[in-house]
Amino acid sequence: MKENQYVLAIETSCDETAVAIVKNETELVTNIVASQIESHKRFGGVVPEIASRHHIEQMTITLEEALSDAGMTLDDMDAITVTEGPGLVGALLVGVNAAKSIAFSKDKPLVGVHHIAGHIYANRLEKEFEFPLLSLVVSGGHTELVLMREHGSFEIIGETRDDAAGEAYDKVARTLKLPYPGGPQIDRLAQEGEETIDFPRAWLEDGSYDFSFSGLKSAVINRLHKAKQRDEYLKPEDVAASFQASVVDVLSTKAYRAAEEYGVKQMIVAGGVAANKGLRAALKEKFKDSETELLIPPLHLCTDNAAMIAAAGAVAFNQGHRAGWDLNANPGLDLELYGSRKHNSK
Amino acid sequence: MNILAIDTSNYVMGVAVLKEGAVAGEYVTNIKKNHSIRLMPAIDQVMKETGTKPEDLDRIAVAHGPGSYTGVRIGLTTAKTMAWSLGIPVVGVSSLEAVARQGAFFPGYVCPFFDARRGLVYTGLYRADMTIEKAEQNILMKDWLNQLKDLGEPILFLSQDLKVHEEQIKDILGEQAVLPNAPYQYARPSIIASSAQELEPGPLHELVPNYLRLPEAEAKWLEQQEKK
Ligand SMILES: [Zn+2]
Numbered sequence: 001m002k003e004n005q006y007v008l009a010i011e012t013s014c015d016e017t018a019v020a021i022v023k024n025e026t027e028l029v030t031n032i033v034a035s036q037i038e039s040h041k042r043f044g045g046v047v048p049e050i051a052s053r054h055h056i057e058q059m060t061i062t063l064e065e066a067l068s069d070a071g072m073t074l075d076d077m078d079a080i081t082v083t084e085g086p087g088l089v090g091a092l093l094v095g096v097n098a099a100k101s102i103a104f105s106k107d108k109p110l111v112g113v114h115h116i117a118g119h120i121y122a123n124r125l126e127k128e129f130e131f132p133l134l135s136l137v138v139s140g141g142h143t144e145l146v147l148m149r150e151h152g153s154f155e156i157i158g159e160t161r162d163d164a165a166g167e168a169y170d171k172v173a174r175t176l177k178l179p180y181p182g183g184p185q186i187d188r189l190a191q192e193g194e195e196t197i198d199f200p201r202a203w204l205e206d207g208s209y210d211f212s213f214s215g216l217k218s219a220v221i222n223r224l225h226k227a228k229q230r231d232e233y234l235k236p237e238d239v240a241a242s243f244q245a246s247v248v249d250v251l252s253t254k255a256y257r258a259a260e261e262y263g264v265k266q267m268i269v270a271g272g273v274a275a276n277k278g279l280r281a282a283l284k285e286k287f288k289d290s291e292t293e294l295l296i297p298p299l300h301l302c303t304d305n306a307a308m309i310a311a312a313g314a315v316a317f318n319q320g321h322r323a324g325w326d327l328n329a330n331p332g333l334d335l336e337l338y339g340s341r342k343h344n345s346k
Numbered sequence: 347m348n349i350l351a352i353d354t355s356n357y358v359m360g361v362a363v364l365k366e367g368a369v370a371g372e373y374v375t376n377i378k379k380n381h382s383i384r385l386m387p388a389i390d391q392v393m394k395e396t397g398t399k400p401e402d403l404d405r406i407a408v409a410h411g412p413g414s415y416t417g418v419r420i421g422l423t424t425a426k427t428m429a430w431s432l433g434i435p436v437v438g439v440s441s442l443e444a445v446a447r448q449g450a451f452f453p454g455y456v457c458p459f460f461d462a463r464r465g466l467v468y469t470g471l472y473r474a475d476m477t478i479e480k481a482e483q484n485i486l487m488k489d490w491l492n493q494l495k496d497l498g499e500p501i502l503f504l505s506q507d508l509k510v511h512e513e514q515i516k517d518i519l520g521e522q523a524v525l526p527n528a529p530y531q532y533a534r535p536s537i538i539a540s541s542a543q544e545l546e547p548g549p550l551h552e553l554v555p556n557y558l559r560l561p562e563a564e565a566k567w568l569e570q571q572e573k574k
Binding site: 042043047049050052053055056057059060061063064074090093094096097098100101102104105106107324325326327328329 | 380382383384385386387389390400415416419420422423424426427428430431432550551554555557561562563564567
């Protein structure tokens, strides 16, 4: 690696158009995020076609803002990295084609990055990794426990069998008629309520690190339905607190058990739901006497951003990974496969 | 002036390099598949074979729709971001006009169209000198043809989707309609490049696709707002 290495990253997998620059793998130079959340609010969720339309309107503006914020030019960049997947295909396509265009025009190396690898690597902008480490990835589309024995290698030891945790939050929020996005709303209500309803916890079979949230989601919806039929008043704060208690209990308990079993040095929380106050508190409590160091990224690195893609992309780049001009959006990109692909090209 | 032209707005994927007004190279395929994978390798090939480096370019031209939403965005993202990276202007050319120019020497009106499903088309009407007679729109083909009938003059129809609408065109317009064979029915990127040469480039960030249609979710939402 030369003395100072700069990596530019583009992330457009969902409803944020984001560009960032990271220096020497771990130092954040700039992190610009153009959020579309206001535009999608009226539909109660992200509309893929509208997301794609916003991305193309915002792409070059966001790129320019990032460079001017950093006081740098494209010539200063050593690599162009981009989220290749998973995500919404039309949204990903804007970022992928923008990244290819920069790399081609300025004759720079191009690297495709897995979105979840990015979420995990967001933490490395705060604290150096120590292997082996475990990452609990929780977002609107993902609930996974990922074991990393070294840089760029990802082993999924547990994942959701149905809904992602974030999805369950959104559905319960909709039932409680909370505005979009529902996750933070439930978290806020839960802080004001008490766990008065005993919702089920899906532990699954002994020793499994998999998750399941669809049963819990149905239990909440059924309970609300029953209350309505009986004219019984349930405080939304208490429903939110009871629902959240079930989710964070399962997440933090399984994360803790896995950390013990694999003897990991660090436990990293990643993804949008890592911003959840209830989850943060439960994990802190579980790990307070543990040998394993618990790392939770600051809020601006939990939600989708390009700094995390730059952080993961810089490592991939330094491990020798390169994409060709035929790089495509890959909405179903597999994390383990992505990791092994990188190793093969070392 | 050296111009790179890009068109991925419909079935055709086209790349051309124009140098001082002459066509140096042109690459066209007519398969609506994998534009995202194949576009940059095609640009790389045409640029290499014509001995053009990215920094030799003075302008980028792009077909900005209407057409396939995704296709239009692939071409436009590439054109805008290349132009932005190189610090040169980008010019958008209507995908319909690009097709219309294939009929630039026809004595009468030229009508390019793209099928937009459920009897609808994206279309517009051009005179032989490429001035616009009827603005681009998303309209029922039947209504459009009845409007054209009133013009009374011969009309050249240019479209890859001719087969879908051929019967109706002949039914309504009879002898008034002229339907050429395949090579005239799609846009050529070199024609997009030469049109772009004449145009005044606008602000780069403001170049956006011309979809001619709202996203379905937004159309429904607006409908509901009106009912309220
Ligand atoms: Zn994410």
